[in-house]
Amino acid sequence: MKKNPILILVLGLVCVGAAAGLGASRASAQKPLPSDIAKALAVIDGASAYAHVKTMADPAFAGRMTGHEGYTAAARWAAGLFRAWGLKPVSAKDGYLLPYPSPYTVVRSAEMTVSLPGDAAGRKLAPNSDFLPLIFTDSGKIEAGLVFAGWGISAPELGYDDYAGLDVKGKMVLCFRGTPARDDRYNHHDEHRTRMQTAQEKGAAGLIYIYPEPLSNPNGDWRRGFLPAMISEKVADSLLKEIGVTSAELKKDLLTYRKPLSSALKSRIRYEVEAENHPDGIGYNVAGCVEGSDPVLKKECLVVGGHFDHDGLHMGFLFPGADDNASGSATVMEIARAFAALKQKPKRSVVFVLFGGEEKGLQGSTWFVGHVPALFAKVDAMLNFDMTGEGDGAWGGYTDDALKPFLDEADSHVGIIRGLSKMSGPAGVRGSDFAPFYAAGIATASIGSNGPHLAYHLIGDTIYRINPDIMADIARVAFLAGRAWADR
Numbered sequence: 001m002k003k004n005p006i007l008i009l010v011l012g013l014v015c016v017g018a019a020a021g022l023g024a025s026r027a028s029a030q031k032p033l034p035s036d037i038a039k040a041l042a043v044i045d046g047a048s049a050y051a052h053v054k055t056m057a058d059p060a061f062a063g064r065m066t067g068h069e070g071y072t073a074a075a076r077w078a079a080g081l082f083r084a085w086g087l088k089p090v091s092a093k094d095g096y097l098l099p100y101p102s103p104y105t106v107v108r109s110a111e112m113t114v115s116l117p118g119d120a121a122g123r124k125l126a127p128n129s130d131f132l133p134l135i136f137t138d139s140g141k142i143e144a145g146l147v148f149a150g151w152g153i154s155a156p157e158l159g160y161d162d163y164a165g166l167d168v169k170g171k172m173v174l175c176f177r178g179t180p181a182r183d184d185r186y187n188h189h190d191e192h193r194t195r196m197q198t199a200q201e202k203g204a205a206g207l208i209y210i211y212p213e214p215l216s217n218p219n220g221d222w223r224r225g226f227l228p229a230m231i232s233e234k235v236a237d238s239l240l241k242e243i244g245v246t247s248a249e250l251k252k253d254l255l256t257y258r259k260p261l262s263s264a265l266k267s268r269i270r271y272e273v274e275a276e277n278h279p280d281g282i283g284y285n286v287a288g289c290v291e292g293s294d295p296v297l298k299k300e301c302l303v304v305g306g307h308f309d310h311d312g313l314h315m316g317f318l319f320p321g322a323d324d325n326a327s328g329s330a331t332v333m334e335i336a337r338a339f340a341a342l343k344q345k346p347k348r349s350v351v352f353v354l355f356g357g358e359e360k361g362l363q364g365s366t367w368f369v370g371h372v373p374a375l376f377a378k379v380d381a382m383l384n385f386d387m388t389g390e391g392d393g394a395w396g397g398y399t400d401d402a403l404k405p406f407l408d409e410a411d412s413h414v415g416i417i418r419g420l421s422k423m424s425g426p427a428g429v430r431g432s433d434f435a436p437f438y439a440a441g442i443a444t445a446s447i448g449s450n451g452p453h454l455a456y457h458l459i460g461d462t463i464y465r466i467n468p469d470i471m472a473d474i475a476r477v478a479f480l481a482g483r484a485w486a487d488r
Helices: 024-029 035-041 046-056 069-084 192-201 233-243 247-257 322-341 363-370 404-411 434-439 468-486
Strands: 097-101 104-115 131-133 140-148 172-175 206-211 229-232 263-278 282-290 300-307 312-314 317-319 349-355 378-385 394-398 443-449
Touching: 035 322, 035 468, 046 069, 046 322, 046 468, 069 097, 069 282, 069 322, 069 349, 097 363, 104 131, 104 229, 104 233, 104 312, 140 233, 172 263, 192 206, 206 233, 229 233, 233 247, 233 263, 282 322, 282 363, 300 322, 300 363, 300 468, 322 349, 322 378, 322 468, 349 363, 349 468, 363 434, 378 434, 378 468, 394 404, 394 468, 404 468, 434 443, 443 468
Parallel strands: 140 172, 172 206, 206 229, 300 349, 300 378, 378 443
Antiparallel strands: 097 282, 104 263, 131 229, 140 263, 282 349, 312 317, 394 443
């Protein structure tokens, strides 16, 4: 999941009650819910959500890399649940599994050695702690020089170019992820795809990001002969020692002076990676719906979704993605179960979608927005759930003022959200699956838990970090808000 800075809030849990999450004092002051809604709300269960996360994060599904057979098996499992709960397929042709193209890569092995000035033998780096290939790398073997190129951005139209006067042909580019200033005009240049394309067009053999610790990252395009990777700040500090600066100091200087500080380094790198690219991979959005009760308004739909995918199995390392985003998927599942239990359906239809390919650049949600099922004339709004599994409270953002009263009223029955932030401006490259809907002018809201999400894109994102109660309470808020919105 790519998190949008305009959404990040620190929020907390006010109270969690009995079966429907009602605190005694809050419940006594709150107008009781109609019996049908209360019964459906009571269907939502933290233990059920937890069990779903445990299944999704199981090694049997190989980290749910979209396009890979592990993801496809997980998608079929989820489709079976939608069927069992009585959700209606949204496609007469494809049923619950909506296919779209999703090339993918599996990294089989990799070795990296860095040689500092005066040390010809070099130091062999440890995979997953010192370095990781980016999970869209080609196979290859190289021994090359290193060039530090700031943010790896070439944007002369904005008066900024990290590559100006720099010869990177046949070398490995070392850079940070980010931009020289908070300016939406840099969004395109901050995309991994753009940064990789720029480096390759400049003649580089590969690009290496500096991160606090290496993360798994499949969000990019396979490029023939190009070898992208990540190294830790600790390793980077050893490489930058020859120019008398640490990675933290250098990054601070780039942000302070907002001008390129690029430099060729005397250190060298030996890097070998074996990767298997699958250009014909197929991804799936898992979708089912509760049809609206109004003969006209049922052609409009509320989409309730979260991404189902994660980063896969690479070099023997499993990235299980329990919090990111099996938790959000389990939250969507509990909301779906509650809607299926309603005797009186809302006026508008509600579509539940587990999106593929979010980690690869919002692929599944972008595809859905461009290929809305023929059952529906339009998407009326979208509620997104991403990383809802860790912490004791919730945060949220919305794009349309009309949504906020519905979320506030729903939370008055649950008490899990302490604040909601209005989103404005472009969602940028670090958004979640709400972003394509938002870009299409559709009212959206996105909700997650307050964390801390300490194992983000790491092998430690396991079931052991998950809080079942926070997922259930977020699902309760979403069910109440979504039902009222769809029935307005």
